[in-house]
Each structure stands twice: as structure tokens, then as C-alpha cells.
Amino acid sequence: MDEVHQPLPEVRQPLITRTLTEWKTLSILGGPILIAQIAQMANGVIDTIMAGHASAEDLAGVGIGSSLWMPLFLFFMGMLGALQPIISGYNGARTPAKIMPATWQGLYIAGVGSIVMILLLTNVHPVLERLNLEANTARITQGYLNAFAWGIPALLLMTALRGLTDGLGHTRVIMVFSVLSTLVNLPLNYIFIYGKLGLPAMGGIGCGWATSLSNGVAAIALLIYLNRSQLYKQFHLIASWTKPNAALIRYILSMGIPIGFTIFVEASVFSVIALFLAPLGPVVVAGHQIALNVVSLLFMLPLSIGMALTLRISFLIGAGAPDTARLISRSSLILAAATALVFAILLFVFSQGIAALYTSDVDVQSVTVRLLMFAAIFQVADVIQVTCISALRGYKDTGIPLLIMLFSFWGVGLPLGYALTFTDLIAPAMGAAGFWVGLTGGLASASVLLGWRLFGYRPKASGQSTD
Structure with missing residues (x-):
């Protein structure tokens, strides 16, 4: 276990020293989380600005599409967020044998969540009709969501694997791959929205494709890292495969x-x-x-x-x-x-x-x-x-x-x-x-x-x- 990121407490220290030591640990854990959060927010800002320069209809389509997928994602993000305290608890208890089974149950939950999100977001016609949108705006909104849906499995995969990396105290891992996603998203937005490198200009729909591909690139890179890093040789995803466990899934869901x-x-x-x-x-x-x-x-x-x-x-x-x-x-x-x-x-x-x-x-x-x-x-x-x-x-x-x-x-x-x-x-x-x-x-x-x-x-x- 990595005691640099999650040190055991020294109870013999004076109260103020113990408090400052714990605050230092929070800053070490929280700093990378902050950067990851900002990187994720940056994706939304980039989409808004670049779609807005395409046309007002493209901006409206991306904005409405985002307002439809974001609440769903936040719900599943919160649900999978239960993995972080669960795995962190196993880490503190020095019971590493429980970590990968919990991680795999989270991956199964992410898989089901992906199916639910894809089905809902690719069938929003009734919602768009009730909003009485102008025809072209409705077309852009649905096109954006159809393209975005391809990246949902990668998005929830990374969210589930964050339970493993953050739970072990390695908060810099998701920070790195969140920044990678943002760096990939920016040029892809430019290419797809405005029609570069011989591709047709897709406008707001291009935002969906750019987001999907950037999520996919980040998720694949994360999987490669986890399976090759010496830090995670004890937690190899393939070697530690665990079949679905109904009791453990219920436990995760009861918190999540x-x-x-x-x-x-x-x-x-x-x-x-x-x-x-x-x-x-x-x-x-x-x-x-x-x-x-x-x-x-x-x-x-x-x-x-x-x-x-x-x-x-x-x-x-x-x-x-x-x-x-x-x-x-x-x-x-x-x-x-x-x-x-x-x-x-x-x-x-x-x-x-x-x-x-x-x-x-x-x-x-x-x-x-x-x-x-x-x-x-x-x-x-x-x-x-x-x-x-x-x-x-x-x-x-x-x-x-x-x-x-x-x-x-x-x-x-x-x-x-x-x-x-x-x-x-x-x-x-x-x-x-x-x-x-x-x-x-x-x-x-x-x-x-x-x-x-x-x-x-x-x-x-x-x-x-x-x-």
C-alpha cells in the first residue's frame, strides 16, 4: 500500500501538529482533484465558446443537449462515487484482496449505466418536441446527443476506475487523464465543428464527436497505464477479474x-x-x-x-x-x-x-x-x-x-x-x-x-x- 499519499496517523503528536499534518494530507489528495475538476469544466467552456462561434443555433443545440446529459451523468457519477470511500476504507484496513472485486462491481454498474444513458439520450425526441424548438436547433441537439452517446461507456469507465485510483490515494492519475481529455478535445472540436482536414463542417454536432473521441482516448490511455504501471501490478484489471457479486453490488448501490x-x-x-x-x-x-x-x-x-x-x-x-x-x-x-x-x-x-x-x-x-x-x-x-x-x-x-x-x-x-x-x-x-x-x-x-x-x-x- 502507498503510505505516501495516505499516511497512518501519528497519535502521539500534539493536537495542533496532528491537525496541520492532516490538513497537509488533504492538500496532497485534494490538489490533483481540483485540477481534474477544472479540466472537466474546461471541456464545457470550450464546447460553448467554439459552438457559439459556429452559429447561435449550434450554441443552442449544444447547450440544450448538455442540459439533458449532464443531470444523468451527475447521477451516475454520484452512484459510482461510492467506490472511492469503499476502496479507501479497504486500503486503510489493509485488506487489498477486497479492492479489485469492488472495482469490478463498479465496472459492471458503469456498464449498465452506460446502456441506460445511451437509450435515454438517443431517444429524446418527445422532450425536444415539448420544448417547441426550431427544427434546425432540434436537429443539432439530437445529432449532438447521438454523437456524444458513443463516448458514454468511456466516460463512465473512467468514473468507475476513479474509485480505484482515488481510493488508493493516487488522485494525480485521474488528474493527468482529465487534462489529456481536455487537450484532445480542443483540436478535435476545431476540426469537427469548422470542417478541417477535409472533413465537412458539423457545427454543434461536431462537439459531440469531439467529446466522445476525447473520452475514448483518455479511457484507453488510462487502461493502458493501469495494466502497465508497476504501481498497479497488485491491482491488474484482467488478472484480477471478478464475476458479478449481487451482495457487493447492493452494498455499493446502497451508498451510491x-x-x-x-x-x-x-x-x-x-x-x-x-x-x-x-x-x-x-x-x-x-x-x-x-x-x-x-x-x-x-x-x-x-x-x-x-x-x-x-x-x-x-x-x-x-x-x-x-x-x-x-x-x-x-x-x-x-x-x-x-x-x-x-x-x-x-x-x-x-x-x-x-x-x-x-x-x-x-x-x-x-x-x-x-x-x-x-x-x-x-x-x-x-x-x-x-x-x-x-x-x-x-x-x-x-x-x-x-x-x-x-x-x-x-x-x-x-x-x-x-x-x-x-x-x-x-x-x-x-x-x-x-x-x-x-x-x-x-x-x-x-x-x-x-x-x-x-x-x-x-x-x-x-x-x-x-x-
């Missing part, structure tokens, strides 16, 4: 389905808000989207720390070090709060400059600046809740956090936001800012409830429940 739904719940709320804001006009919608994009970019750092926290806590529980797991789970809230406060200050101070980077429209800038003021407070609650829920996933506690997120987003955030945006029930109608206040209230609710769950949670004595 709540994670998938949790991510889906959060993403769906933002989609619903965008629909609610549409009647307020393009200026308001544009300002909202800019503020949301800024917050999403900043969120990559605490999200990456949270993913590292999940890995670290599951490792420590597997290693029989619950006291250190409790130390890192609680002290990480201090780190998260400090990060959130820095981001909030940056948003308050540089809101005008940030808005100007995105648009030269004075009206949109004005809306954006106002919303960024609310986003600064939103950021604090968001960072704290993601830290709490990440720690709970490290303890393999996913069911209750799902219920908390459902209540906080759909029971508190969305109703409160709607009331503040469109009605005078609580205060004079605030417009788009009302939804940001509502979301902040929902996230504050989630932070308190998840924090209460985290501080009161006691893991099972064994640290592992399965197989």
Missing part, C-alpha cells in the same frame, strides 16, 4: 444511489430556478448566470477538499483510527469556514471587476454586481454544507444526508426563494436576489442539520459493513 440523488437534487434546483427567472427578462437571466458561474468556479476548491476529506476519513476508519477521523472531520470545518470567508471578501471587493470581465452590458453588470453581494453570503453556507456532507460520506453515511438535502433545497430554499422573488409575503418582491437569499437559507439549513448529523454520528465499530 443516495449520493447520486443528492447531487441530482442540488443540480435540479438550479435548473428550476433558471426556468422561474426566465419571465424576468434576458438581463436578469444573464446576471444570474454570471453570478452562478462565478460561484461554481470558486466552489471547485472546497468541493475538491471535500472529496479529499471523504477519502481520508474512510481510510482512517478502515485503519482503525476513529479519533483521527473525528479530528479531521471537525477541524476541516475551520479550514472550510476560513476559505469561505476569503471568497466572500473577494466577491464583495471585486464584484464590479468580475462583472466587467463577463460582459460589457451596463445593465447586466448592475444585476450581476447586486447578485454577487448575495452570492458572497451564499458561498459561506455552501462551503460548510459540502464539507459536512463529504465527511459523512467518508463515514459511509449517505441516506440521512440525502433527506436533509431534499428538505433544505426543496422544502426551504426553493419555496423561500420563490416567495422572496415574486411575492410580498415576507418582504417586498426582490427579483432574482430573492432566489439567492432563498438558496442561502436552504444551504444554512443544510449546514446546521448536516453539522448536527456529523457531530452526533458514531461509525460502526468494524468500519466496513460488507461484502
Whole structure:
């Protein structure tokens, strides 16, 4: 086992030294995760910019297509994300014989998920008809999804194998192949969208082919690496083949389905808000989207720390070090709060400059600046809740956090936001800012409830429940 990436705790050190040592471990694990997340976001940015230069219809087709496949992928990504704490726990418990069987069950789940995604995304005609899209935009959307579908198996394969590499503490592996995917996607977009090297110009449909091929290249390269690297000679995929195990698959799904739904719940709320804001006009919608994009970019750092926290806590529980797991789970809230406060200050101070980077429209800038003021407070609650829920996933506690997120987003955030945006029930109608206040209230609710769950949670004595 690799103790450089996931060292065993030294319990005899002073408390502050132990805390700083654990924070250093989080940074080692989380740094590559952050780069991988940014690389994955970059693919979406590249597609949007290059499709937009082709035509407005191509941009609309790619945007609508992305909005259809992304929620599905996030659900399956969350489901397969259960592999990371499971394998990290096996790593901490020094039970390597359990790692490859779990990995193979994840690959089987990814295979079924690929079939489901392909069937859904290549048959979206009823959805497109209900959207009343212009005929050419609908054609581009379906063509984009048909092309994108070819790369779905590779996408979910990499997501499943991330459970193995991240679970072993090797977070740089997925970072490298995520960057590779982005580097391949850029020139392929140029070739397919604009018709270079003798190929016809495909417009937005070319984005789908470029994404599929870049996913395929990255997945094949990852498979070659895993089967040739000395680091993974103990975990050779072919030599360690394991047939489907119903009990282990149920165990993975019992953790993974709540994670998938949790991510889906959060993403769906933002989609619903965008629909609610549409009647307020393009200026308001544009300002909202800019503020949301800024917050999403900043969120990559605490999200990456949270993913590292999940890995670290599951490792420590597997290693029989619950006291250190409790130390890192609680002290990480201090780190998260400090990060959130820095981001909030940056948003308050540089809101005008940030808005100007995105648009030269004075009206949109004005809306954006106002919303960024609310986003600064939103950021604090968001960072704290993601830290709490990440720690709970490290303890393999996913069911209750799902219920908390459902209540906080759909029971508190969305109703409160709607009331503040469109009605005078609580205060004079605030417009788009009302939804940001509502979301902040929902996230504050989630932070308190998840924090209460985290501080009161006691893991099972064994640290592992399965197989």
C-alpha cells in the first residue's frame, strides 16, 4: 500500500501538529482533484465558446443537449462515487484482496449505466418536441446527443476506475487523464465543428464527436497505464477479474444511489430556478448566470477538499483510527469556514471587476454586481454544507444526508426563494436576489442539520459493513 499519499496517523503528536499534518494530507489528495475538476469544466467552456462561434443555433443545440446529459451523468457519477470511500476504507484496513472485486462491481454498474444513458439520450425526441424548438436547433441537439452517446461507456469507465485510483490515494492519475481529455478535445472540436482536414463542417454536432473521441482516448490511455504501471501490478484489471457479486453490488448501490440523488437534487434546483427567472427578462437571466458561474468556479476548491476529506476519513476508519477521523472531520470545518470567508471578501471587493470581465452590458453588470453581494453570503453556507456532507460520506453515511438535502433545497430554499422573488409575503418582491437569499437559507439549513448529523454520528465499530 502507498503510505505516501495516505499516511497512518501519528497519535502521539500534539493536537495542533496532528491537525496541520492532516490538513497537509488533504492538500496532497485534494490538489490533483481540483485540477481534474477544472479540466472537466474546461471541456464545457470550450464546447460553448467554439459552438457559439459556429452559429447561435449550434450554441443552442449544444447547450440544450448538455442540459439533458449532464443531470444523468451527475447521477451516475454520484452512484459510482461510492467506490472511492469503499476502496479507501479497504486500503486503510489493509485488506487489498477486497479492492479489485469492488472495482469490478463498479465496472459492471458503469456498464449498465452506460446502456441506460445511451437509450435515454438517443431517444429524446418527445422532450425536444415539448420544448417547441426550431427544427434546425432540434436537429443539432439530437445529432449532438447521438454523437456524444458513443463516448458514454468511456466516460463512465473512467468514473468507475476513479474509485480505484482515488481510493488508493493516487488522485494525480485521474488528474493527468482529465487534462489529456481536455487537450484532445480542443483540436478535435476545431476540426469537427469548422470542417478541417477535409472533413465537412458539423457545427454543434461536431462537439459531440469531439467529446466522445476525447473520452475514448483518455479511457484507453488510462487502461493502458493501469495494466502497465508497476504501481498497479497488485491491482491488474484482467488478472484480477471478478464475476458479478449481487451482495457487493447492493452494498455499493446502497451508498451510491443516495449520493447520486443528492447531487441530482442540488443540480435540479438550479435548473428550476433558471426556468422561474426566465419571465424576468434576458438581463436578469444573464446576471444570474454570471453570478452562478462565478460561484461554481470558486466552489471547485472546497468541493475538491471535500472529496479529499471523504477519502481520508474512510481510510482512517478502515485503519482503525476513529479519533483521527473525528479530528479531521471537525477541524476541516475551520479550514472550510476560513476559505469561505476569503471568497466572500473577494466577491464583495471585486464584484464590479468580475462583472466587467463577463460582459460589457451596463445593465447586466448592475444585476450581476447586486447578485454577487448575495452570492458572497451564499458561498459561506455552501462551503460548510459540502464539507459536512463529504465527511459523512467518508463515514459511509449517505441516506440521512440525502433527506436533509431534499428538505433544505426543496422544502426551504426553493419555496423561500420563490416567495422572496415574486411575492410580498415576507418582504417586498426582490427579483432574482430573492432566489439567492432563498438558496442561502436552504444551504444554512443544510449546514446546521448536516453539522448536527456529523457531530452526533458514531461509525460502526468494524468500519466496513460488507461484502
